[in-house]
Amino acid sequence: MKKNRIPIKTQGMFLSRVGEMLENGFTLAEAIDFLDHLNTTASWHSQQMIKDLQNGIPIYEVLSERNFDKKACTQIYFADKHGNLPDVLIEAGGYLIKKHQDRLMFLKLLQYPIILIFLLIFVLLLLKNFLLPQFEVLYSSMNYRPTKTVSIFIYFMKNAQFFIGYILCFFIISSFLIYFSLNKKTSLQRANLFSKIPIVRFYFKLFTCQFLAREWSYLLQGGFSIIEILEMMRSQSFRPLIREMAEKIRIDLTKGLSFSHSLSELDFLDEQFITVTIHGEKNGRLDHELLFYSKFCLLQIEENIQKVFRILQPIMFLFIGCMIIAVYLSILLPMFEMIDSI
Numbered sequence: 001m002k003k004n005r006i007p008i009k010t011q012g013m014f015l016s017r018v019g020e021m022l023e024n025g026f027t028l029a030e031a032i033d034f035l036d037h038l039n040t041t042a043s044w045h046s047q048q049m050i051k052d053l054q055n056g057i058p059i060y061e062v063l064s065e066r067n068f069d070k071k072a073c074t075q076i077y078f079a080d081k082h083g084n085l086p087d088v089l090i091e092a093g094g095y096l097i098k099k100h101q102d103r104l105m106f107l108k109l110l111q112y113p114i115i116l117i118f119l120l121i122f123v124l125l126l127l128k129n130f131l132l133p134q135f136e137v138l139y140s141s142m143n144y145r146p147t148k149t150v151s152i153f154i155y156f157m158k159n160a161q162f163f164i165g166y167i168l169c170f171f172i173i174s175s176f177l178i179y180f181s182l183n184k185k186t187s188l189q190r191a192n193l194f195s196k197i198p199i200v201r202f203y204f205k206l207f208t209c210q211f212l213a214r215e216w217s218y219l220l221q222g223g224f225s226i227i228e229i230l231e232m233m234r235s236q237s238f239r240p241l242i243r244e245m246a247e248k249i250r251i252d253l254t255k256g257l258s259f260s261h262s263l264s265e266l267d268f269l270d271e272q273f274i275t276v277t278i279h280g281e282k283n284g285r286l287d288h289e290l291l292f293y294s295k296f297c298l299l300q301i302e303e304n305i306q307k308v309f310r311i312l313q314p315i316m317f318l319f320i321g322c323m324i325i326a327v328y329l330s331i332l333l334p335m336f337e338m339i340d341s342i
Contacts, residue, residue: 009100011068016093022086029053059085064238069096071211074238078215081232082222102305109309113316120324124160132158187241188248191268201268203301208241209273210297213290220287226259270297 006014014035021031029050036046052062060077064070072092079088132154156163182190194204219229230253233246245266252262260278263269276293280286 006066006068007100008069008096008103011072012093012096012098012100014093015068015072015089015096019086019089019091019093022089028059060238069099070238072096074211074236074242075215077236077238078219078232082218082224084218084222088218105309109313109316113313113320116317116320116324120320121161121164128158128160186244188244188266191241191266195268202304205268205270206297206301208268209270210294210301212242212269213273213276213294213297217287217291217294220290227253 017035018028018031021034022028026034032046032049032053049062049066052065053059058077058080060073060080063076064073069092072095075088075092075095076085079085182193185193191204191208195201216229219232224232227250230246230250233242234250236243248266249259249262252265253259260274260281263277264274273293276289277286280289
């Protein structure tokens with residue numbers, strides 16, 4: 001039975017500390033036992049983790065049983081094969097800590113716009129329920145007929161909650177339809193679909209290629225052949241996309257197609273990844289070139305995430321500012337037109 005999910009930051013700190021202790025001569029069981037005495041893993045039933053390891057259960061299965069991040073478990077699965085476990089644990093821990101920091105940054109980015117949106121909804125309700133009826137009484141007493149522009153603003157004020165409700169319903173229904181539609185597709189089909197969506201495809205391709213380049217580099221440096229690597233990819237259960245991709249490449253190879261040609265038929269892989277693979281195969285330095293390429297991808301991902309955060313916040317504030325201006329205009333325009341008509 002699966003345990004409750006451990007916070008991402010706690011997972012990252014745990015993996016990083018275990019990796020550092022392995023580098024300093026500790027065994028896995030000793031590292032976990034030591035951290036247990038520091039009360040950092042008490043809620044995870046650490047002694048049961050140690051018993052599982054002593055019973056021969058691989059570390060990636062022990063972590064997966066405790067709902068650790070699937071990408072981290074996949075990294076550790078491959079590390080268990082190529083023997084670079086301490087470095088990969090530290091790297092996986094750093095990845096999870098960075099993931100936690102990005103989430104906090106995104107939540108911080110949304111914090112003020114969400115507060116402003118709620119305030120805006122509150123102001124709209126006040127206008128609709130208190131100010132607008134007063135305007136209508138005043139219009140009636142003065143036999144004033146609002147112009148078309150003013151009528152549009154008044155109509156907006158009266159029905160703002162319905163517009164917001166319709167938009168929310170549209171997004172909720174659309175999300176459910178997309179979710180159920182994607183569930184019917186295989187992982188390869190979903191990946192090919194994501195690779196066609198603007199903006200999304202850039203990050204999806206980079207994340208996928210960065211992961212593959214790093215893991216293949218480590219495995220090649222560990223002396224494994226392409227066929228053996230594909231078999232490892234097929235036998236893991238953490239990431240279905242990697243498993244299905246390995247199966248497709250294996251079938252292509254049995255048909256006599258080259259490894260690079262099989263990769264080129266996968267739309268969700270970046271063209272640079274294919275180029276690096278072809279170049280590395282020719283000069284016999286595929287493992288080193290893939291490792292360098294994975295670092296290049298990681299740098300691109302981090303730079304672009306920072307850029308998106310810098311662009312997204314002004315856009316959100318601009319949208320909310322336009323909504324606030326519309327509310328003020330709906331109040332001031334009728335007043336100015338009434339003054340002009342006197």
